[in-house]
Amino acid sequence: MNAGSQEAAAGQEAYGQEMYSLVERLYPLCRSITGDGVRETLRIVDEYVPLDVHEVPTGTQVLDWTVPREWNIRDAYVADATGRRVVDFRESSLHVLGYSVPVAARMPLSELRGHLHTLPDHPSWVPYRTSYYTPTWGFCLAQDTLDALEEGEYEVRIDSTLADGHLTYAEHVVPGQVPDEVIVSCHVCHPSLANDNLAGIAVAVFLARELARRKPWFTYRFIFAPGTVGAITWLARNRERVDRVKHGLVLACAGDPGQLTYKRSRRGDAGIDRVLRHVLSASGRPHRITGFTPYGYDERQYCSPGFDLGVGSLTRTPYAGYPEYHTSADDLDFVSPAAMADTLAVCREAFAVLDRDRHYVNLSPYGEPQLGRRGLYGSLGGRSDAEQAQMAMLWVLSLADGEHSLLDVAERAGLPFDTVADAADALHGAGLLKA
Amino acid sequence: MNAGSQEAAAGQEAYGQEMYSLVERLYPLCRSITGDGVRETLRIVDEYVPLDVHEVPTGTQVLDWTVPREWNIRDAYVADATGRRVVDFRESSLHVLGYSVPVAARMPLSELRGHLHTLPDHPSWVPYRTSYYTPTWGFCLAQDTLDALEEGEYEVRIDSTLADGHLTYAEHVVPGQVPDEVIVSCHVCHPSLANDNLAGIAVAVFLARELARRKPWFTYRFIFAPGTVGAITWLARNRERVDRVKHGLVLACAGDPGQLTYKRSRRGDAGIDRVLRHVLSASGRPHRITGFTPYGYDERQYCSPGFDLGVGSLTRTPYAGYPEYHTSADDLDFVSPAAMADTLAVCREAFAVLDRDRHYVNLSPYGEPQLGRRGLYGSLGGRSDAEQAQMAMLWVLSLADGEHSLLDVAERAGLPFDTVADAADALHGAGLLKA
């Protein structure tokens, strides 16, 4: 992946625009944990990378959960006495409480208020609210809109269905040289929120496309699933596969202007944790690394103690860390091509390391092997790099005891990872190492 | 113990006065490692909490030691030529060297000097000295008193007996729900010294009374024994019980004005060490935590490498850390009701945590269990506490792998211990955890 990663970097700016365009296409759709909004989202993603779409029937037992009824919505509004829609689902998918049961009624504002959700601290923003497991209905609107409503009768209509159907999720696999897998997981259940998580979906899509153009070591599996119950459904249906998952990354909030944040896996020192720490630090980017918490995105499920996978989470500003979170202000202006391109670049760099990181064993561990007669002195790089390449070979030989990975070697030696990996390739080629 | 601990806190001030009154009653008695002073001390303590008193005959082999002869004393003085008592045991039990053999003689001051102990740096204070295993006699007095003595003949009289008898110690047990034990140990061998260790005895007594009013998880065993040989005697006679001792605390110097000091067990990371660190830190009290040293009080014996119990030591100013230590200045003015009440409060808080701390195993560890259908969302606490309670449940579920105790969870999550323990109770009640 190394030579290609430079080519990829060159296309970073163009990728930013393409990712932004994808976000724009997905933005208007009304997604939820089930329903046609998810299907249409996956249909669009499939134009970029081919997807295997899975439909799991309502009522299916998935781990401790049950696949819920499918929710679909065609229209929803609150109209005043003149018939004017004062709250209109056609303007924004956020205006309806997610999973609202159908309703068609007239009622005074005083009664309606109990079904209206606003953000008094941000009176012009519309909040995002759901009620998946308690049957009810509601509308979300700006406090300013609410304040402008006059008392009196209103027509209330939610043209939704909540019925047996399916939960929909999709996978895209980039085959590798080994069946060991790296998973990249995005939630696809949020309606018109750009950063959370359309930017994450877009970065995942373009990451998959880049990987597909290479022949990576690991098999990379991209999972596009509704949050919580979707990840739980994937885990329930892939319990035998979980043993093959060596690393994973949950991508979300990938496009806001904040600095990058990596949240460690529950293990705290899994391979992905070490790689992200190394890459973020080596890149010189301002960033933050936080410990695992059992809250946030679907790392909660992948890292639940029974699975305890080495899955971390990469975001820019993390979960609930910005005022626009779960509001209408998480819109197309809140995310940028440059921020998504930067998130993609870090993923690319991290997976480049992850993909080359190995545990080698020195086959000539008693004393130093004589590198000169094997043509390994000064054989790598230009004159100024020769000394570093030679040190890298000595470090790899010294630490290739099966306990230290190449990333361990790079960090212990204070050498760039690629220099160490190149040295290992040369030593491996000379028969001095086995994997 | 939780609800009760608030009620207990309310009574803290009253307890301080009651503890001080007990110290006042015990202060005049001449205690030593054997003899009637210890018996009378235990008789008074028995008025507060019922004691099992054990009498172990002189000559009994206890571990590497032998129970010594019993020492009793009725009177002792140095009188001048006029018959005036210039040093008088009736004034203070400190005036006689502990375990002095009997003597009745007349001698010049020049000869007597070899038997007189003073503190030249604190000329008005009387030192506390003993000679348990080298038979000799002596008097302790103020340097000022000595300086005022004229040369000439003095009458010297120590009316003591050193004879086969018994070593006396006592136990008080607060039964718990499990036979696993927590021991609380105090030395009862020091004569008229208020901080070292009458304050420790008083705190232990009131701690026992509080525990007795609850139904604690652990069985709490209070040991009142002479220092060193008494603790060794208890260990020698309870070798089969030692396996049941999960935690322990040696209480001493519990009433001086200094800040609290916790000295870790030899293990350094025993449960009691972690609990005291947590409670002292969470309480905001100024305090000090020190590493184990094989010196001090009877933690030396409980933590000897053959036993290596998880027993720490709680004091205010520690062993030998104040000038009044082992002098007549460690008197009733040196200790206060408030300081003893504060020591008692920390013990109460620590044992409240210790008693609820458990290692649970998540019975639904694959993905998150669905808390909503079990009524566990928002089921605990008021509205403002609901979010913290929910986070506590997620943290407990995440870390309930048998490796992490509830205290580990609380510290990792940054949540109050009680919140975490309440969450664990709720999850346990819902069948999601096993102990």
Added chain:
Amino acid sequence: MNAGSQEAAAGQEAYGQEMYSLVERLYPLCRSITGDGVRETLRIVDEYVPLDVHEVPTGTQVLDWTVPREWNIRDAYVADATGRRVVDFRESSLHVLGYSVPVAARMPLSELRGHLHTLPDHPSWVPYRTSYYTPTWGFCLAQDTLDALEEGEYEVRIDSTLADGHLTYAEHVVPGQVPDEVIVSCHVCHPSLANDNLAGIAVAVFLARELARRKPWFTYRFIFAPGTVGAITWLARNRERVDRVKHGLVLACAGDPGQLTYKRSRRGDAGIDRVLRHVLSASGRPHRITGFTPYGYDERQYCSPGFDLGVGSLTRTPYAGYPEYHTSADDLDFVSPAAMADTLAVCREAFAVLDRDRHYVNLSPYGEPQLGRRGLYGSLGGRSDAEQAQMAMLWVLSLADGEHSLLDVAERAGLPFDTVADAADALHGAGLLKA
């Protein structure tokens, strides 16, 4: 070794002079990885400590290497048209490229330049260069000398032989009470360089003489061998002995004015690492401790992962850390008797600790053993030392569980190592410890 170490310290100044004299004698010889220069060096060292000299034939397989042909040189020069030697091996052994093949030719300066090595940044210094495994010839000279040469024809002559012969190394053994060994290793392949490594050889020789006057616990084996291939040869011929090597030290650059530097073994926490850290810190000397790197001196071979011996390296200014390194400026003015005496003193102190460090087991681990009846209270040292000696005994008893060495005890207790070792001797003598 304790009492003797004070006597030894007294002779430190005298030793400094004697070591310097040895350096002066060895300085003119032309050493390389084989040949008569090494033999003559070992013959002189043998005058100080008796050596077992080993001759290993050319072509012998040693681990991954093969013993090379033997190189000897009688004369070498570059002469100008008048016959004047402008570069003359008789002036300094550095003037010829080590392992130069023979040459006798006339050539213009323009052609000769490709065989001349200088240090443009230090125009008055002659560099040290070798070409062991690529057959070529060359001269090393000052840039100033080169700049003064006029164009024209020069006579070039190197009267060397490169032929089947032997690699020569030597050992000196100081027998100990146990067959477990400590190795001290010096490279003897560098020509006229005083610090690198004649000072190291001199310190090793006098360290061996001091040890020989004692009856040390460990068997100390001093290895004088050419760098890299010499150490590899020793390892190849002593593979069964390696299991007996418990500790080791590579000595080099032992006489320059810089502060001491200890480079840890690959293990990082081997016994020798802990001892050097302790001794350097306790001595109050300014010093530096660095992590292992797979470069430097023969610790590279002893610490190769197949052997992974507990061998560190002691230098003053380390490998390549001073401008005079591998140049004619590493001469007799660059090293001093005082610096060598200081290096020797640290070796002495370190081996005094290493030699007494033990893992004991407390035979009376249940409660404290009664020290008084064994006469162990106040039995050691003067009155002011008695309390420290008693604390040392309690610490040894507390930590003598087979897991903690006496050095562990000293560091944990904050007591001088000798006090702790004396306490252990007393307890061992009383039957309270077993080794």
